[in-house]
Amino acid sequence: MLKVHSRCDLSCDHCYVYQHADQTWRGRPVRMPPATVRAAARRIAEHAREHEVPDVHVVLHGGEPLLLGAAGLREVLAELRAAITPWTRLDLRMQTNGVLLDEELCQLLVDYDVRVGVSFDGDRAANDRHRVFAHGGSSHDQVRRALALLRRPAYRSSYAGILCTVDVRNDPDRVYEALLAESPPRVDLLLPHATWDHPPERPGPGSTPYADWLGRIHRRWVDDGRPGSIRLFEALMPGGGGTEAFGLAPADVLVVEADGTWEQVDSLKTAYHGAAGTGFDVFDHSVDEAARHPGVAIRQDGVQGLCATCRACPVVDRCGGGLYAHRWRTGSGFDNPSVYCADLLSLIDTVDAYPAPGRAAPSLWSAASPVDDLLDDLATGHGSPQTVRRLADDQLAITRMLLAACRELSDSAAAWEVLADLELKAPEAVRAVLEHPFVRPWLVHRLDPSARSGARAAADPLPALAVAAAVRVGVPVTVDVPVRADAITVPTLGSLLLPGLGERAEVTVLPGGFRVRGGSADRTVLLDTVEPSAGWRQVRDVPTPAGRMSIEDGDPYRDCYGQPVASRLDTPAAQALGRTLAEAWQIVRRDVPAHAAALDGGLRAVVPLAPDPARPLRSATARHAFGAVAVTPHSDPETMAVLLVHEWQHAKLGAVLDRYDLVAPGHSTRITVPWRPDPRPPEGVLQGVYAHLAVTQVWRARAATDGGEASAHAARYLAWTRDGADALLASRSLTAAGERFVGQLRHALEETRVGSR
Numbered sequence: 186m187l188k189v190h191s192r193c194d195l196s197c198d199h200c201y202v203y204q205h206a207d208q209t210w211r212g213r214p215v216r217m218p219p220a221t222v223r224a225a226a227r228r229i230a231e232h233a234r235e236h237e238v239p240d241v242h243v244v245l246h247g248g249e250p251l252l253l254g255a256a257g258l259r260e261v262l263a264e265l266r267a268a269i270t271p272w273t274r275l276d277l278r279m280q281t282n283g284v285l286l287d288e289e290l291c292q293l294l295v296d297y298d299v300r301v302g303v304s305f306d307g308d309r310a311a312n313d314r315h316r317v318f319a320h321g322g323s324s325h326d327q328v329r330r331a332l333a334l335l336r337r338p339a340y341r342s343s344y345a346g347i348l349c350t351v352d353v354r355n356d357p358d359r360v361y362e363a364l365l366a367e368s369p370p371r372v373d374l375l376l377p378h379a380t381w382d383h384p385p386e387r388p389g390p391g392s393t394p395y396a397d398w399l400g401r402i403h404r405r406w407v408d409d410g411r412p413g414s415i416r417l418f419e420a421l422m423p424g425g426g427g428t429e430a431f432g433l434a435p436a437d438v439l440v441v442e443a444d445g446t447w448e449q450v451d452s453l454k455t456a457y458h459g460a461a462g463t464g465f466d467v468f469d470h471s472v473d474e475a476a477r478h479p480g481v482a483i484r485q486d487g488v489q490g491l492c493a494t495c496r497a498c499p500v501v502d503r504c505g506g507g508l509y510a511h512r513w514r515t516g517s518g519f520d521n522p523s524v525y526c527a528d529l530l531s532l533i534d535t536v537d538a539y540p541a542p543g544r545a546a547p548s549l550w551s552a553a554s555p556v557d558d559l560l561d562d563l564a565t566g567h568g569s570p571q572t573v574r575r576l577a578d579d580q581l582a583i584t585r586m587l588l589a590a591c592r593e594l595s596d597s598a599a600a601w602e603v604l605a606d607l608e609l610k611a612p613e614a615v616r617a618v619l620e621h622p623f624v625r626p627w628l629v630h631r632l633d634p635s636a637r638s639g640a641r642a643a644a645d646p647l648p649a650l651a652v653a654a655a656v657r658v659g660v661p662v663t664v665d666v667p668v669r670a671d672a673i674t675v676p677t678l679g680s681l682l683l684p685g686l687g688e689r690a691e692v693t694v695l696p697g698g699f700r701v702r703g704g705s706a707d708r709t710v711l712l713d714t715v716e717p718s719a720g721w722r723q724v725r726d727v728p729t730p731a732g733r734m735s736i737e738d739g740d741p742y743r744d745c746y747g748q749p750v751a752s753r754l755d756t757p758a759a760q761a762l763g764r765t766l767a768e769a770w771q772i773v774r775r776d777v778p779a780h781a782a783a784l785d786g787g788l789r790a791v792v793p794l795a796p797d798p799a800r801p802l803r804s805a806t807a808r809h810a811f812g813a814v815a816v817t818p819h820s821d822p823e824t825m826a827v828l829l830v831h832e833w834q835h836a837k838l839g840a841v842l843d844r845y846d847l848v849a850p851g852h853s854t855r856i857t858v859p860w861r862p863d864p865r866p867p868e869g870v871l872q873g874v875y876a877h878l879a880v881t882q883v884w885r886a887r888a889a890t891d892g893g894e895a896s897a898h899a900a901r902y903l904a905w906t907r908d909g910a911d912a913l914l915a916s917r918s919l920t921a922a923g924e925r926f927v928g929q930l931r932h933a934l935e936e937t938r939v940g941s942r
C-alpha cells in the first residue's frame with residue numbers, strides 16, 4: 186500500500202488516519218516525492234525478482250491519492266509499471282473518496298489498468314453522517330457522480346467496488362439498496378475501527394448490534410439471490426478464504442508512507458500513536474527486513490499468533506480473531522479477542538443459519554433490480570439517442586405483450602397470421618406500425634373490461650395493424666377490418682371515411698395502396714399520389730433531421746391526453762403547424778443539441794390540441810403514447826421549441842417509470858413545489874423536476890447570447906428544479922434508484938449549459 190498523498194479533501198469524523206490515536210501524518214510530506222516512489226517501486230521489484238513472486242498488488246492510498254492530480258498520478262503509475270512489470274504481474278489498485286474523479290482521471294486509470302475502490306457509506310443520510318467536507322457539506326453527490334463515471338462502459342474496467350464503513354445508526358435496508366444501486370463489482374463492509382480501550386458505539390439495547398445490522402443486510406442479499414459480491418459475508422462462509430479482517434491466512438500487507446517509511450497495516454493507527462511503525466524505510470531496508478518486524482511476523486503464525494480465547498474458539502478458522510487492530514487493549518496489547526467478538530460469533534451464526542440463495546426474486550422497486558446505465562445517462566437531463574432507443578425498445582416490448590393479449594379477444598385469425606408472417610419476412614414494417622404512438626392506447630382500450638361493449642367499445646385492432654404493415658411491404662393480403670362511424674383507420678398511414686361501408690370492410694392490399702369493399706361502398710386508395718383518393722385522410726409529415734414526424738390529427742386513439750384534441754386541421758393550418766415544428770426542431774438543435782439528439786431518437790408524432798382561448802398555450806404527454814406529444818398549434822417556433830423539449834422529458838421519464846420504480850410504492854406523501862399551488866405526489870414532482878431541468882438548460886443556452894429575459898427564465902426554472910429536487914430527496918419517498926437518479930440530475934442542474942451551443 187503506497188501512501189502517495191497524505192492529506193485529504195474530506196474530513197470524515199470516522200477516519201482512522203486523522204481522527205484516531207496515531208497522528209504521525211502531521212510530520213509527513215504532503216505528497217510522496219518522486220524519489221520515494223522510485224525507491225518503493227525498486228524495493229517491490231527487487232522482492233518480486235528475488236522470490237519469483239507471481240503477483241504483486243499495489244494499492245495507491247492516502248489521504249486522498251487523487252489530490253496528486255492527473256500529471257502527478259501519471260508519474261507514479263508510470264514509475265510503478267516501468268519498475269515492477271518486468272518482474273511480476275502488477276495488479277494496480279487505488280482507494281479513493283472519489284470527490285475529484287473526472288473523465289481525464291478515469292481515462293488515465295484505464296490506460297494504466299488501475300482498479301479503483303470508492304469509499305461510500307450508502308444513502309445520503311448514511312454517507313453524510315461521517316463523509317463530509319471540512320465545512321460540514323455533503324460529499325454524497327460528488328461520490329455518486331464518481332461512481333456513475335466508473336460505470337460508464339469506457340471506464341468500467343477500472344471499477345473495483347465500494348468500501349462502506351458500517352454505522353449501526355443507519356438504516357441497513359437503505360444502505361444496502363444505495364450500495365447495490367451503484368452496481369459495484371464488489372462491496373466491502375468495514376466495521377468501524379475500535380479497540381478495547383475505545384470500544385465501538387453500541388446504541389440501543391441489543392448486545393450484538395453490529396451482527397444484527399449486518400445480519401439484516403445479509404438476509405436481503407441472500408433473498409435477492411446474492412446480487413454481486415459482498416466480501417465480508419463471503420469471507421465468513423465456511424471455506425470463504427478470509428481477508429485481512431477475518432480468517433487465519435498470513436498477513437501479507439505492508440505500507441509505504443509518504444516519507445518512505447515501511448509501516449504495518451494502516452488500521453493499527455487506531456490503537457495508539459506510532460502503532461503501525463517499523464523503524465524501517467524503503468531507502469535502506471528491503472521488503473524482507475520490514476516483513477521480519479515482530480508486529481508483522483506474529484500475524485504470519487496463524488492460530489498460534491492469537492490469544493488463548495481465540496485459540497479455543499470453535500469458529501477461529503473463519504473469524505481468525507478479527508482485525509488485528511481491533512484486539513488492542515492497554516496492558517495486554519494485541520493478546521485479546523476482537524472487541525467485536527460477540528458480534529462476530531453471532532454474525533457467523535447468521536451466515537450459517539441463512540445460507541440459501543435465491544429465496545425470492547428481487548423486488549421490482551428495490552435497488553436489487555438491475556441497475557442500469559440508462560438511468561445515469563438520462564440524469565444528464567437529455568439522454569443519448571441510444572438511451573432513447575432503448576426506452577423505445579422497452580415500449581415496443583410492452584406493446585407486443587398487449588398485442589398478444591388482444592389476440593385472445595380477436596376473431597381475426599387472418600390478421601394475426603399476416604402479422605406473424607410479416608414479422609418473419611419484414612420485421613421492420615411490423616415494428617414501424619407497432620411503434621406508432623397510438624397503437625398502445627388502442628390495445629389498452631381494447632383490453633379494458635369496462636369498454637368491451639357499448640358505445641365506448643374499441644374495435645379489434647389486429648386487422649388494421651395487419652393492413653398497415655402489409656401496405657408498407659406491399660404484400661397482397663386480404664383482411665376483414667371492423668368499421669367505426671363509417672371509417673377505418675390504418676395506423677401510421679391515415680383514415681378512410683366512406684359512408685355506406687357497413688360494420689366490416691374487406692381490405693385488399695394492392696401495389697401502392699389498398700382496396701376497401703363493404704356494404705354499398707367500394708374504394709381504392711392509392712398512397713403517395715398528388716390527388717388523394719376521396720375520403721382518404723392521409724397522415725401528414727413534417728421533415729425532421731432524423732427523418733419524419735407526423736402531425737397526427739386523425740387517429741381516434743390520439744384522444745388520450747385528458748383534454749380535447751383538435752379535429753383534422755385544414756391544409757393551410759397543417760402546413761403552418763408543420764413549418765413551426767420544423768423551425769422549432771432546428772431551434773432545439775441550436776440551443777441544446779443534446780436534447781435535439783434525444784428528440785431525434787424517439788419523437789414520431791405531434792398531436793394538435795383543440796384551441797382554448799382561456800389557455801392558448803398548452804401541451805401534454807400520455808403515458809401510453811410514447812413517441813408523441815400534444816401541443817396547441819402555436820405560431821412561434823421559439824415557444825414551440827421549449828414545449829417540445831419540456832414534453833419530451835415527460836415522455837422519456839414515463840418510459841423510465843415503466844421500467845423502474847423510482848418512487849417507493851404506497852407513498853401518500855404530498856410535496857409542496859414552487860411551480861404549483863397544490864402539494865403534489867412524489868411522481869408528479871419527479872416529472873416536474875425532470876421537465877424543468879431541460880427547460881432550465883434551454884433558457885441557460887439562450888441566456889448565453891440573449892441575456893435579459895432569457896436569464897430571468899433560466900433563473901426561475903433553475904430555482905424551481907433545484908427546490909423540487911431537494912424537496913423530493915428530503916421526502917424520503919424515492920427508492921434507492923430514484924435517489925441516485927435525482928441526485929445525479931441535481932448535479933447536472935448545477936453544470937452550466939449542458940449540451941448547449
Ligand code: SF4
Nearest residue numbers: 193195197200248282
Ligand atoms: S476520505 Fe478517507 S482519508 Fe479522507 S478523511 Fe475520509 S476516511 Fe479519511
Ligand code: SF4
Nearest residue numbers: 495498504506523526
Ligand atoms: S474474536 Fe471471538 S469469535 Fe473471533 S476467533 Fe476470537 S473468540 Fe472467536
